[in-house]
Amino acid sequence: MRELTYRGVVYPWHCDHMGHMNVMWYAGKFDEATWNLLSLFGLTVKYMKQENTGTVAAEQRTFYKQELLAGMTVYIKSGIIEVKDKSIKFFHEMRNCDTDEIAAITFYTGIYIDNKERKPCSIPEEIKKLAADFVTSEIPQP
Template sequence: MIPLWSGSANTWDCDEMGHMNVRVYVEKAMEGLGSFAAAIAMPHAYREKAPSTLMVAEHHVRFIREVHPGRPLSMHGCVLEWDETSALLYQDMRHSDGTPSAAFRTRLFHVDAKTGKPFPWSTRSKAQLEALKGTAPDDTKPRGLDPSVAPLPSSSTTLETVAKVGALEIGRGTVPPQHCDIFGRMLASWFMGRISDSVPNLLYDWRKAVTAKTEDAKMGAAVLEYRLIYRKWPRAGDRFVIHSALADVAEKTHTLSHWVMDPDTGEAWMTSEAVAVTFDLNTRKVIPTPPEQMAALETIAPRGLQL
């Protein structure tokens, strides 16, 4: 495990729930990739006119303990596995007492910076990848989402599939220049950010009804786990629509599939699944979902979209 990032949560990193927003977790994980790139002999990876870079293909994120404003944080990581053109990187973010806040399993590719096409690691990078191989600790293992399950092929992740399922549109917009990286591609953190901004259009009234069943509770929500498959990278001016469907619902958790789609081509920019809870902002504890609200969620978010 090597150090990748350290800092703290600013007030503006936190949302209406009083904790660091999910978008910011990914933002800091992506920043940590700069340190990782340097450690594998690629200090140029995120600079302008870089010949090659590291492109993320998939994130699995487990959110373990809330982060509140002003709290110190640090991130370390190691390589879990690698091959000729890709690597699986483990990253964890911890509080100053060593308690884990979040853990990331990041599948990334060594690519041509302009075209995004994978090509083999250099000899120096291979040596460093092997030297950085390690094992993820037990206290941050995936729980509700299995990162080893293969995602759907791109031929199935289309707006035609969305229409057949009847998945509700919860978000829509256009990518602004400030949400893009040095290579002109939308930052990975903004996929998470756009979904986070859009989910209230699906669940606000439903969560309000769930919270009403608990006396003196104040409505809140949190994501416990996320898996994101990055399929295409939008650029400034590209449009997107977000559709959501139910994957599972239980007394304490609900799992949703969120697809970020290109309305011009009908193809997916990104597909994801998220395990979430409704919780009481006063007690910071999970609010159980009554049976009638489980049934209501089946109606609000029809099943049918997969990862």
């Protein structure tokens, strides 16, 4: 299942000397989508603070498909590829709202950690069960 996890605008200050959105802003928009995706299955900031846990990105691979310019609107749909004991693999697909063309795709491996120990720990079973509902076989191709 792919879920809408972000919708926004490319502002002029997002653009670099080439006139298109700089890679740092793709990463920022993907990060916002990540927090929205995690919250869909219970990994909210409130939950992680209560449990003294967190998430870290262990790997990120991004593929840029199309330039985005100031004034364009984008949306991101996300899905989970795999849920393991201590990690979740997921993706985000950013699309141009006007053309529906893919602007970028990113793949993440996130690790669940114990904030006190600063080490990976097991994702709680109830969270894994909820996350499993968002696993999809419709994985975008770079």
